[in-house]
Amino acid sequence: MSRALVELQGISKRFNDVTVLSGVDLRLEPEQILTLIGPNGAGKTTLVKIVLGLLKADEGQVSRHPELRIGYMPQKLHIDPTLPVTLGRFLKLAEPDLALCRNALKEVGIEKMMSLPLQSLSGGEMQRALLARAILRKPNILVLDEPVQGVDVAGQEALYRLIGQLRDRLHCGVLMVSHDLHLVMSATDEVVCLNQHICCHGHPDQVSNNPAFLELFGSKTAPYTHNHDHHHDLHGEVIGDEPKTPLSNGCQHD
Amino acid sequence: MSQKPLFQTGANMIDVLLYAALAGLGVAAVTGPLGAFIVWRRMAYFGDTLAHSSLLGVALALFLSISPTLSVIAICLVLALILVVLQQQQTLASDTLLGILSHTSLAVGLVAMALMPEVKVDLLSLLFGDLLTVNINDVLTIYAISAVTILLLLKLWKPLLAMTIHEELAKVEGIPVTAVRTAFMLMIALEIAIAMKVVGVLLITALLVIPAATARRFSQTPEQMAIFASLIGCLAVILGLGASWFIDTPAGPSIVLSAGLLFLMSLSKKN
Numbered sequence A: 001m002s003r004a005l006v007e008l009q010g011i012s013k014r015f016n017d018v019t020v021l022s023g024v025d026l027r028l029e030p031e032q033i034l035t036l037i038g039p040n041g042a043g044k045t046t047l048v049k050i051v052l053g054l055l056k057a058d059e060g061q062v063s064r065h066p067e068l069r070i071g072y073m074p075q076k077l078h079i080d081p082t083l084p085v086t087l088g089r090f091l092k093l094a095e096p097d098l099a100l101c102r103n104a105l106k107e108v109g110i111e112k113m114m115s116l117p118l119q120s121l122s123g124g125e126m127q128r129a130l131l132a133r134a135i136l137r138k139p140n141i142l143v144l145d146e147p148v149q150g151v152d153v154a155g156q157e158a159l160y161r162l163i164g165q166l167r168d169r170l171h172c173g174v175l176m177v178s179h180d181l182h183l184v185m186s187a188t189d190e191v192v193c194l195n196q197h198i199c200c201h202g203h204p205d206q207v208s209n210n211p212a213f214l215e216l217f218g219s220k221t222a223p224y225t226h227n228h229d230h231h232h233d234l235h236g237e238v239i240g241d242e243p244k245t246p247l248s249n250g251c252q253h254d
Numbered sequence B: 001m002s003q004k005p006l007f008q009t010g011a012n013m014i015d016v017l018l019y020a021a022l023a024g025l026g027v028a029a030v031t032g033p034l035g036a037f038i039v040w041r042r043m044a045y046f047g048d049t050l051a052h053s054s055l056l057g058v059a060l061a062l063f064l065s066i067s068p069t070l071s072v073i074a075i076c077l078v079l080a081l082i083l084v085v086l087q088q089q090q091t092l093a094s095d096t097l098l099g100i101l102s103h104t105s106l107a108v109g110l111v112a113m114a115l116m117p118e119v120k121v122d123l124l125s126l127l128f129g130d131l132l133t134v135n136i137n138d139v140l141t142i143y144a145i146s147a148v149t150i151l152l153l154l155k156l157w158k159p160l161l162a163m164t165i166h167e168e169l170a171k172v173e174g175i176p177v178t179a180v181r182t183a184f185m186l187m188i189a190l191e192i193a194i195a196m197k198v199v200g201v202l203l204i205t206a207l208l209v210i211p212a213a214t215a216r217r218f219s220q221t222p223e224q225m226a227i228f229a230s231l232i233g234c235l236a237v238i239l240g241l242g243a244s245w246f247i248d249t250p251a252g253p254s255i256v257l258s259a260g261l262l263f264l265m266s267l268s269k270k271n
Helices: A043-052 A087-092 A098-108 A122-135 A153-170 A211-217 B010-040 B046-064 B068-089 B094-114 B125-130 B138-166 B166-171 B177-199 B201-218 B222-247 B251-266
Strands: A007-017 A016-028 A031-038 A059-064 A070-073 A143-146 A173-178 A183-185 A190-195 A195-201 A221-223
Touching: A007 A043, A007 A098, A007 A122, A016 A043, A016 B201, A031 A043, A031 A059, A031 A153, A043 A143, A043 A173, A070 B166, A087 A098, A087 A122, A098 A122, A098 B010, A122 A143, A122 A153, A143 A153, A153 A173, B010 B046, B010 B138, B010 B177, B010 B201, B010 B222, B046 B068, B046 B094, B046 B125, B046 B201, B068 B094, B068 B177, B125 B201, B138 B166, B138 B177, B166 B177, B177 B201, B177 B251, B201 B222, B201 B251, B222 B251
Parallel strands: A031 A173, A031 A190, A070 A143, A143 A173
Antiparallel strands: A007 A016, A007 A059, A183 A221, A190 A195
8 A cells, every 4th residue: 555645643632621633543545535524613624734734733643745745725715805916816826837827727617717806706716716726736635625615506516526637637635624414525535524533434325315316416416324323412422322431432333 | 302493594404304204205115015914914903002012112212221213123022922922822802902902001101101200201202203303313224124124025025925815825835924924023013113203103003004005996916005005105204294394284193194185085096
């Protein structure tokens, strides 16, 4: 097996005595698409920031491939309206060569927007702009924090397809966060369900039994279903009928 | 000590006007681009807080008999670092924190000066500037500090712009954000130290924010906005000094008023 792009072992993180992550292991192989899903406050963004090196874990090991080049797509941009900056200029901050910037925009399908103010882009266009900036760095890992946020369902499907194409062309690994527990694209190689600890991980279910769902959302989106042998309370703690067992061995899935 | 002498020879009067104009232009040229970043990064209140603390710097300089320029820079930097630490604790909202520090440091400065009766301080000239009393040494200090600030700004322009758009993205792309942010605070501290003489502690933020906001309507790129802000600031200095000279209004407030009027006029331009 080739060397992993990123490998996390036993990662724990607390903010002001509130545990956000506890004992998380994660491994991303080259050219693998891994999707992190989980409810609000599950620690998805915190985990991504640890992978990116923006946050330090309290416990655990992070090992990165020595030649790791990260293309990062943040959740959102908050740009003050007083900043006169075009989409083209935004990309030039990452890559001075304008021709390469234009190519990246062509790849994500918003080439025509190049000279528009960044603040005038719609939600979906902005996500594509961020994606263009991320691929300009010729990454071997793309880290995407909620890439389809603020995009309508048809647009979400197109965006997920684009991410799959980019993986194939750039031969990069993809670590992606999805807020939605029910919509995980079928192109994902591995899904990790996070709720402070890792609830479960594996290949997403290939088949959806629900034709109405397929008709509504398109064939590229499949519901990811899994069963827990335990329940979580509001704080993400594992609860059950039996006396509470430690997280390390009490969290099993089928 | 700050009053314009009633009787002056012609040569002296021209010197006064020339030094005042040179000092004002030297400051306004740098407050333009620096102010643009303050507007883009929504740090107007932050600039105000540092400016208020400079009064404490002056008091300290008087107490220790050291250069007020140096002590103002030092106090501004210390306050900026305290702010950064307190903001990371996140126990209070940022603007509440700034409100506390801004007015406390202003009050400490005022009280400290009152406790030194042996030192005669013209408080009004500290609060609202004293442009017509600048001498050749002040002008040289202003140009030396402005030159340093401009060089720093040119060197850090691209990383600062990247951080202004998205700080974490910039960090992932390899920009040393903590170092650049600290350098930016140093630039603000330097600028406050020299702008104090021109418009005074209470009006420094105006010279940072108003020309930049005025330039916004005429700019297609960040660089244009920075340069236009410089030019608009310089125009405000000339107009304000002219008013001060011909109709005997206080120089600092006249400069800020000119900047405000230029901003109002810019509103008539359709986008």
